[in-house]
Amino acid sequence: MGDEITQKVEEKSKLTSKGIAIGIAIVILLLSSALGGAIADRLFVIKPLDYFVKRAENSATGGALQQRVLNEESVVIEVADRVSPSVVTVAIVEPQRRILEFNPFGGGFQSRIEGGEPQDIGSGFIVSSDGLVITNKHVVSDTGAEYEVITKDGKEYKVQTVSRDPSNDLAVLKIDPAGGNLTPVELGDSGNLKVGQFVVAIGTALGEFRHTVTTGVISGLGRGITAGSSFEGFVERLDDVIQTDAAINPGNSGGPLLNSGGQVIGVNVAVAQGAENIGFAIPINIVKDALNEFNRSGSFASKPFLGVQYQMVDEETAILNKVVQGAYVVEVIEGSPAESAGIEPGDIITKFDGEDVRDTNGGLADLISKKKPGQSVSIEVWRDGETLQLSTNLSEFSE
Secondary structure, eight states, X not given: OHHHHHHHHHHHHHHHHHHHHHHHHHHHHHHHHHHHHHHHHHHHOOOTTHHHHHHHHHHHHHHHHHHHHHHHHHHHHHHHHHHGGGEEEEEEEOOOEEEEEEETTTTEEEEEEEOOSOEEEEEEEEEETTTEEEEOGGGGOOTTXXXXXXXXXXXXXXXXXXXEOSSSXXXXXXXXXXXXXXXXXXXXXXXXXXXXXXXXXEEEETTTEEEEEEEEEEEXXXXXXXXXXXXXXXXXXXXXEEEEOSOOOTTOTTOEEEOTTSOEEEEEEEEOTTOSSOEEEEEHHHHHHHHHXXXXXXXXXXXXXXXXXXXXXXXXXXXHHTOOSEEEEEEEOTTSHHHHHTOOTTOEEEEETTEEGGGSTTHHHHHHHTSOTTOEEEEEEEETTEEEEEEEEOEEOOO
């Protein structure tokens, strides 16, 4: 029996020795592989494990990127499907007129009919089921024309009334909801927007391609732009507008700028001339305030009116012409507060109610907008080298 125990101990010892030898061999193999890889890396820039590591990393990264793209696509699709029925095309209907044309190559005078057919000019969106539509004022600026609203399903509605906001580039169109199912949009909050936030724009691009969907981000906040032209007698300062790189083309004006939840956060209003991927939208909180006033009183808040057409004189122009900086009066509107004050063409307005015209980004128009109709104001003008102190009462602006 003692021999059997001795034999088992010897066998166990051999197995243990064998296991140790195998373990040592594995360690040596691993060290050799690592050393060989390091040598290959140093001498031949060969990284045998990189292929497998990078393949795994690329697989994980590619999967995450693909998932992010799919998520973004699904958001855009969902927003477009949900909001498009509330987005409309605004069309103008000009009166029919017969035009005579002379053909110099023979045939004499020929006549043709022009107008009478709707022409797409802008966009808008439904804000109430009883037929209120928001768009830009400049889209419906022709007071002598008729307008139509066309929904996504092709239904056409004649615009019964057009109410223009004198303080903003906004207008409310009233249509008869009978015979249709008008779906209003959900208005969001533009008070907490962030630069880089994802946005979607929907509208009739170029006045031709209805319900065009574009995407981008908010690329700037608190911008100030000037709409109109002082040479044409109309300058409107739009402050605190949203800048976006979502493609906004002529015809998109009046359409909604939406967040990823499908809420309207702005009204597309303008494109920066000479630039790419820079568009602007009026914050929806401004629209909500104007709409509340409209629903309460049936009209927008009145706008103060002075009655001058002007051009701002900058420092360089002032030095070259030996005049002062300010608002150069091109024309005085007949019967206006400016005429009552004694302002004449050629005058340069330097101060308005004690404030220097040169100290504001929006010039004279910005200072006037801060006042109320009927308010008495003082006006300092420069005329032929003399400074005159004038005063008047502002009136109410009317279209």
